[in-house]
Amino acid sequence: MATETHPPADRAVARHERDPDVERAVSRQRGLTRLSRLQTLGVMFGLLGAVLVRVAAALPGEDVTFGIGLGDAAPEFPVDPPNAVLAIAVVYLLAAAAALAERWTKRYAAVMLVLAAALSAPLLLLCAMALSDRGQTNLLPLVTESLRLGTPIALGALAGRWCVRSGVVNIGIEGMMLTGAGIGFMVYAVGGVGQGGPWLYGAVVAAAVVGGLMAALHAVLSVTFRTDQIVSGVAINLLAIGITSFVRRQVILPSGVRSATTLPTIDLPVLSSLPVVGERLFSGKPIFLSMFVIFALTQLVLFRTAWGLRVRSVGENPHAVETLGVDVVRTRYQAVILGGIIAGIAGAWFSLETTGSFDNLMTNGKGFIALAALIFGKWRPWSAFGGAMLFGFSEALGSRIQLLQVEVGGFPVPSQFLQTLPFVVTIVVLAGAIGRAIPPAAVGVPYERPH
Numbered sequence: 001m002a003t004e005t006h007p008p009a010d011r012a013v014a015r016h017e018r019d020p021d022v023e024r025a026v027s028r029q030r031g032l033t034r035l036s037r038l039q040t041l042g043v044m045f046g047l048l049g050a051v052l053v054r055v056a057a058a059l060p061g062e063d064v065t066f067g068i069g070l071g072d073a074a075p076e077f078p079v080d081p082p083n084a085v086l087a088i089a090v091v092y093l094l095a096a097a098a099a100l101a102e103r104w105t106k107r108y109a110a111v112m113l114v115l116a117a118a119l120s121a122p123l124l125l126l127c128a129m130a131l132s133d134r135g136q137t138n139l140l141p142l143v144t145e146s147l148r149l150g151t152p153i154a155l156g157a158l159a160g161r162w163c164v165r166s167g168v169v170n171i172g173i174e175g176m177m178l179t180g181a182g183i184g185f186m187v188y189a190v191g192g193v194g195q196g197g198p199w200l201y202g203a204v205v206a207a208a209v210v211g212g213l214m215a216a217l218h219a220v221l222s223v224t225f226r227t228d229q230i231v232s233g234v235a236i237n238l239l240a241i242g243i244t245s246f247v248r249r250q251v252i253l254p255s256g257v258r259s260a261t262t263l264p265t266i267d268l269p270v271l272s273s274l275p276v277v278g279e280r281l282f283s284g285k286p287i288f289l290s291m292f293v294i295f296a297l298t299q300l301v302l303f304r305t306a307w308g309l310r311v312r313s314v315g316e317n318p319h320a321v322e323t324l325g326v327d328v329v330r331t332r333y334q335a336v337i338l339g340g341i342i343a344g345i346a347g348a349w350f351s352l353e354t355t356g357s358f359d360n361l362m363t364n365g366k367g368f369i370a371l372a373a374l375i376f377g378k379w380r381p382w383s384a385f386g387g388a389m390l391f392g393f394s395e396a397l398g399s400r401i402q403l404l405q406v407e408v409g410g411f412p413v414p415s416q417f418l419q420t421l422p423f424v425v426t427i428v429v430l431a432g433a434i435g436r437a438i439p440p441a442a443v444g445v446p447y448e449r450p451h
Contacts (some may be wrong), residue, residue, distance in 0.1 A: 009353075011430075012383040016107065017320075018052060021403050024333070024368065028049055032210050035044070036102065036316055038099045038102050038109050038110060038113065039099055039100055039102060040400075041099055041104075041113050042095065042096040042097070042098070042099025042100045042109070042113070043099075043100070044095065044101070044353055045092045045093075045095050045113065045116050045388075046092065046093060046096030046098045046100075046196070047095060048092055049089045049090070049091075049093040049095075050089075050093070051086055051094030052086070052088060052089035052092065053086065053089050053222065053432070054354060055085060055089075055127070056081075056082045056085040056089060057132045059081045059082045059085060059127070059324060060081065060082075060131075061080070061082055061130075062081075062130075062135065063078040063079060063081075063135070064078070064079055064081060064126070064129040064130060064135050064136065065077065065078050065079075065135060065137075066136075066137060066138075066139055067136065067137070067139065067140075068137040068138070068139050068140055068276075068277075069138075069140050069275075069276030069277050069280070070138075070140065070276060072275055072279065073275055074138075074140075074276050076136075079126065079145060081126050081127070081129065082130075082131035084122075085126055085127065085130075085298070086149065088119050088122070088123050088126075091112075091115065091116055091119060092119075093217040094108075094112060094117050095112035095115065097115040098112040098113075098422045099112070099113055111193065111275060116350060121393065121397065124397060124401070125129065125137075125142075125397065125400070125401075128400075128401040128404050128406045129404065130357045130409060131406045131407060132404040132405060132406050132407075133359065134404055134405070137404070140277060140280050140281070141280065142282075142393075142396055142397070143280075143354050144280045144397075145392075145396040145399070145400075146389060146392045146396040146397075147389065147392065148284070148286070148288055148392070149392040149395045149396050150388045150389045150390075150391060150392025150393070151287065151288050151291050151346070151347040151349055151392075152177065152347075152349045152350065152363070152366045152370070153265035153273065153366055153369050153370045153373055153388040153391050153392060154291055154295070154370075154373070154388035154389070155287075155294065155342050155345060155346035156173045156174075156177060156241055156260060156295060156342075156346050156366060156369075156370025156373075156388075157370045157371070157373040157374040157377065157384040157385070157387065157388050158295065158298055158339070158342050158368050158381065158384070159173050159176070159211075159215075159339035159342040159343035159346065159370070160173050160339065160370060160371055160374045161280050161298070161374055161379055161381065162298075162311070162335045162336070162339035162342070163215075163336050163339045163411060164315065164337050164374070164439060164440060164443050165302065165311055165312050165315045165335065165379065166311050166314055166315050166331060166332045166335035166336065166441060167314055167315040167316075167332060167440060167442040167443050167444075167445065167447070168218075168219070168223065168229060168316060168332055168335070168443070168444075169222075169229040169230060169233065169335065169372065169443060169444045170214075170215075170218060170221055170229075170233055170339060170445035171230060171234065171237070171368070172214065172218050172233035172234075172235075172236030172240075172367075173212060173339075173343050173367035173368075173370055173371065174237050174240070174363055174365065174366070174367025174368055175233075175236040175237035175239065175240030175241070175352075175367070176211045176214045176215060176236065176240070176343035176344060176347065176348060176367070177211070177240070177343050177346045177347035177363045177366065177367050178237075178240045178241065178361070178362070178363045178367075179210050179211065179214050179240045179244060179344070180208065180210055180211040180344030180345065180346070180347025180348055180349065181244070181348060181349075181350045181351040181352075181358060181362055181363060182240075182243065182244030182248065182252075182347075182351070182358055183206060183210040183243075183247065183349035184204060184206050184207030184210070184248050184253065184344070184347065184348045184352055185203065185216065185260070185351040185352060185358040186247050186251050186252055186349055186358075187202065187203040187206040187269055187356070188200055188202075188203035188221055188257075188260060188352060189251075189252050189255045189257035189260065190244070190255055190352075192249065192260075193202075193255075193260070194257040194260025194261060194356070194405050195255060195260070196261040196264075198239070200261065200262075200263060200352065201263075203314035203333070203347045203348070203352055204263075204286075204287070204345065204352055205350075206433055207344045207345060207347050207348035207352070208341045208342075208344040208348070209341075210344055210346050211339040211340045211341055211342070211343045211345070211346075211347060211429075212337045212338075212340045212342020212344060213340070213342075214236055214239075214240065214340055214344075215336050215337045215338075215339055215341070215343070216333070216336070216337050216437065217236065217239075217342020218232050218233065218236050218336060218340070219333045219336040219337065220333065221235070222336075222446070223329055223336070223446075224329070226446035227446075229444055229446075230444075237367075241360075241361065244278075244358075244360065245352065245360050246358055247402050248358055248360060249360075252341060252358055257357075258357060259356050259357055260354055260356040260357065261289065261356060262285070262286045262352060262354065262355070262356045263286050263352055264286075265284065265285055265355045266283065266284065266285065266286060266289060266303050267282070267283045268282040268283065268289075273376075274333075276282075281418075286353070287345060287346075287348060287349045287351045287352075287353045288349070290351070294342060294345075295382065295385055297384065299381045302381070303334055306360065308316070309403070310326050310331050311331060311334075311335050312440070313326065314326065314328045314331045314332060314402075314442070315440035315441075315443060316354075316442055317441065317442060318442055318447045319447075319450070322449070322450075328447050328449075329429060329449075332447070339434055343367070346370075347363065350362050350363060352432050356426055365423070368421060369391050369423075370388065372387070372391070373387035373388040373390070373391060374387070374392050376390070376428065378438070379439060381442070391422050391425060394421045394422045394424075394425040395422045396423065397421065398421040398422070401413065
């Protein structure tokens with residue numbers, strides 16, 4: 001058998017090409033050095049910091065007041081916008097310097113960039129307050145609204161997490177949420193005439209069931225028939241649009257139910273009676289409150305039970321798990337359907353807990369934003385929860401800025417611009433996180449039992 005040989009020089013070149021230090025040295029010699037991810041972010045924050053120095057000088061000098069909580073005992077804090085924006089600009093410039101010198105600053109550069117990114121939210125709010133005629137706002141409603149608006153995104157991220165951990169890509173979360181919202185409201189409108197009662201809670205159950213059925217269809221296509229999982233997810237989304245449009249036109253509109261009673265608010269015992277923050281933080285509607293329970297149960301089941309271990313294993317190495325007696329196909333079916341049930345509950349949040357009505361495409365891309373939150377959280381439950389709350393906060397902040405009637409140069413900021421804020425955040429987050437989030441090894445790979 002002929003053996004392929006390489007000259008010593010070729011072997012040295014190949015070895016050097018695999019050595020990152022040598023690669024960087026060669027690149028510097030050739031003038032082709034490229035910035036790392038942290039350094040690129042540092043340049044961006046540095047430019048933004050330089051712009052903010054000019055912005056701080058142009059802002060009105062009148063103080064704005066931030067309140068926290070309700071009632072006379074709620075604390076209030078006056079803030080001088082120009083000085084506060086200037087302080088944030090200094091942090092941005094320091095973060096940029098630390099990132100560009102990451103060879104010496106190491107992990108501190110990443111910490112500084114995270115701090116700089118976290119300051120973006122108060123920066124936007126400060127600028128909005130300074131450019132508004134209203135010199136006072138309350139932060140507690142902003143926090144609670146962020147949690148509420150992040151509910152469907154967080155539940156959608158959990159739905160995707162169960163699927164991805166079992167090795168199945170599910171971009172059909174949007175369709176499962178939409179179907180749950182539409183079919184759930186149809187059951188409520190036809191059975192309960194939108195008047196509350198047991199039919200309202202039965203409609204939530206119906207939304208969860210139909211979400212599970214859509215997920216079962218996705219499992220049949222992607223697990224049993226081993227079709228492309230992306231194509232299967234797209235098919236689920238298109239099917240959901242057709243089903244819900246038909247149901248709305250042929251069933252919901254003829255029922256005459258336009259605005260129905262939504263799920264009632266529940267006050268948590270003792271906690272909701274706390275002064276200043278209790279009424280806002282510890283009162284909510286059932287699906288919103290159940291979100292925290294579902295997250296806790298997911299964390300417990302996925303990382304503290306034998307079945308959770310099997311789900312994670314079939315997403316990493318299904319062939320090895322099969323040799324240990326685990327039914328890979330059945331486990332994937334179970335995980336995907338469970339994710340669909342959670343997505344159906346997320347859909348019920350739109351029609352049965354929030355609006356009391358159903359409109360075509362009312363989920364408005366929240367299923368796709370949930371996938372972004374899942375990637376941002378690196379497929380971990382509470383990290384994904386944090387990502388979902390980030391998107392919820394961006395939406396709540398856009399609404400708050402709109403209420404403040406912010407004007408720039410005498411012209412009001414268009415509401416359409418503010419409505420794009422969650423999607424802009426999605427793009428920014430994915431650009432910063434997707435290169436570092438490593439999914440399970442077998443995700444997206446159809447499994448075929450050995451013969």
